[in-house]
Structures are given as C-alpha cells and as structure tokens.
Amino acid sequence: MSLTIATALQCAPQLVASDSPRLDLELLLCHVLECGRSYLFMHPERALSPQQAADFNALLQRRLAGEPVAHLTGRRGFWTLDLEVSADTLIPRPDTETLVEQALELLPNGAYRVADLGTGTGAIALALASERSQWSLVGCDRVAGAVALAQRNAARLGLANVSFVQGSWFEPLQGRFAMIVSNPPYIDPADPHLGQGDVRFEPRSALVADEAGLADIRRIAEGARSTLETGGWLLFEHGFDQGEAVRALLKGLGYCEVSTLPDLGGRDRVTRGRYDKTSAKEL
Numbered sequence: 001m002s003l004t005i006a007t008a009l010q011c012a013p014q015l016v017a018s019d020s021p022r023l024d025l026e027l028l029l030c031h032v033l034e035c036g037r038s039y040l041f042m043h044p045e046r047a048l049s050p051q052q053a054a055d056f057n058a059l060l061q062r063r064l065a066g067e068p069v070a071h072l073t074g075r076r077g078f079w080t081l082d083l084e085v086s087a088d089t090l091i092p093r094p095d096t097e098t099l100v101e102q103a104l105e106l107l108p109n110g111a112y113r114v115a116d117l118g119t120g121t122g123a124i125a126l127a128l129a130s131e132r133s134q135w136s137l138v139g140c141d142r143v144a145g146a147v148a149l150a151q152r153n154a155a156r157l158g159l160a161n162v163s164f165v166q167g168s169w170f171e172p173l174q175g176r177f178a179m180i181v182s183n184p185p186y187i188d189p190a191d192p193h194l195g196q197g198d199v200r201f202e203p204r205s206a207l208v209a210d211e212a213g214l215a216d217i218r219r220i221a222e223g224a225r226s227t228l229e230t231g232g233w234l235l236f237e238h239g240f241d242q243g244e245a246v247r248a249l250l251k252g253l254g255y256c257e258v259s260t261l262p263d264l265g266g267r268d269r270v271t272r273g274r275y276d277k278t279s280a281k282e283l
Contacts, residue, residue, distance in 0.1 A: 002047035028059045031073040068198040079127035088145035089120035090206045095263040100127045109134045117182040122150030129162040137162040176229045183237040184216040185209040235272040243268030
C-alpha cells in the first residue's frame with residue numbers, strides 16, 4: 001500500500017518526546033518532497049514514490065531516536081532567513097530573535113561596526129545584516145566548520161555587509177565597534193537538561209560554561225571594554241534564571257544603562273549595557 005502525505009502525517013503520535021510532532025513530520029515531508037508546507041495541505045492524497053517513502057521512514061526513525069529536525073533537513077528558519085545548519089553549531093532558536101530585536105532597537109541604519117561573538121551559523125549577524133544595509137558586521141567563531149557554514153549562509157543570502165572570521169572571542173577582531181552581540185555558552189555543566197532533547201546532539205562547547213554558566217559571559221564583558229567605542233553597547237543572550245547575575249556582572253565592570261529584556265515566553269533572556277570609557281572606572 002502506497003504511503004500518502006495524509007497517512008505519513010498520521011505518524012505524529014509516535015513522536016511522543018517531541019514538543020511539536022505534527023510540525024516535525026511536516027518539515028520532514030517537505031524536505032523529502034522538496035515542497036512548501038502549503039503543498040501538504042493542498043495534496044494530502046499524493047502518494048510518495050517508493051524512494052521518497054523509504055527516505056521519509058529513514059528520517060522518521062532518526063527523529064524517533066532524538067536527532068533534531070534541523071540536522072535531518074540541514075535547514076532552520078531564523079528571523080526572516082532560511083539557514084543551513086550542521087552539527088558544528090547550535091541550532092538557531094526563536095528566543096534568540098529577542099537579541100536581534102534589541103540590537104535593532106539600539107542603533108539605526110548608518111555606518112556602524114557591529115561584532116557577533118561565537119556566531120555559529122551566523123544567524124544573529126545575518127539577521128542584523130538583512131535589516132541594516134549600512135552596518136558593517138563581522139561574526140567570529142573558534143570552530144572552522146562554523147565559520148565556513150556562516151560564510152555559505154551569507155553567500156546564499158546575498159548579504160555583502162557581513163563577513164566571518166575564525167578565532168576565539170576578540171582574538172580575530174580589529175578596531176573598535178559600536179555594538180557587540182553574543183549568544184555564548186551559558187549552561188551550567190551540572191544542568192540535567194543537557195541530557196534531554198535536541199541539545200544532546202549539539203556541540204557541548206557551544207552550550208556549557210564554568211562558573212554556573214557565567215564564565216564566557218564574564219570574559220566577553222571584560223574584553224568588550226577595550227573593543228567597544230565610547231558609549232558602545234554590549235548585548236548577551238543568557239539563561240532565564242541568569243538575568244540578575246549578568247546585570248550585577250556588567251555593573252561591576254563599569255557598564256551603565258544595564259537592563260534585562262524578556263523572550264517570547266516572558267522569561268529573562270537578553271541583558272544589555274553601555275560602556276562609556278570617559279566615566280566608567282576600569283576594574
């Protein structure tokens with residue numbers, strides 16, 4: 001008996017560990033059929049070819065084993081962009097769009113230099129580049145595979161105002177910046193969620209930091225003081241329970257106008273601060 005789109009979508013109850021089983025199946029089918037989601041709703045009776053059915057079932061089994069849909073399809077939507085993803089990087093998530101929104105709120109279109117530290121797929125830098133054509137953006141990552149991936153995304157999207165370089169945090173950067181943004185590792189190594197869901201398949205080095213998840217945030221906040229222009233902004237994504245600690249860290253390092261903003265679920269997610277070298281006390 002042929003597998004149709006309608007019967008394939010009836011497999012959703014099998015994905016008991018997924019937060020969005022129906023969406024998972026739709027994305028896998030779209031990948032196999034090379035179509036948009038609307039096609040699935042318009043042609044539920046379409047039968048998959050034997051090869052398409054075999055490919056879908058293979059992907060379904062891998063999803064049942066826990067592999068992220070983004071890794072199975074090689075794609076993930078972020079902001080208004082369709083990004084290539086790989087096991088070299090974190091999978092872009094909707095909560096990170098809060099960081100993009102806040103960065104766009106702080107600076108208008110103009111001749112500003114902006115850096116994205118630990119860029120991964122390039123999601124943040126590419127989203128900003130797509131909205132601010134006059135900004136000059138650079139994303140850096142210590143993982144060569146991540147830099148190559150971000151470069152491919154930029155080329156495919158035709159975004160010429162962003163470049164990507166390899167190196168740890170500030171090492172490959174030159175000059176000063178009006179803004180530095182980052183979604184660094186911020187999970188406590190003891191967090192039990194590291195053994196659950198998609199994060200099991202993502203690089204641990206992009207997830208975990210010492211000091212209860214604050215070590216890399218501290219390093220970036222310290223280094224940014226000599227890399228930001230006077231009055232420049234620093235913005236972090238962090239854990240929902242880290243807002244107070246990150247605010248205290250930035251204030252202790254001399255940042256002003258420090259505040260924390262919520263994500264789509266109303267949880268603390270992004271903290272920002274401005275560094276004015278003329279008034280801040282170097283620590």
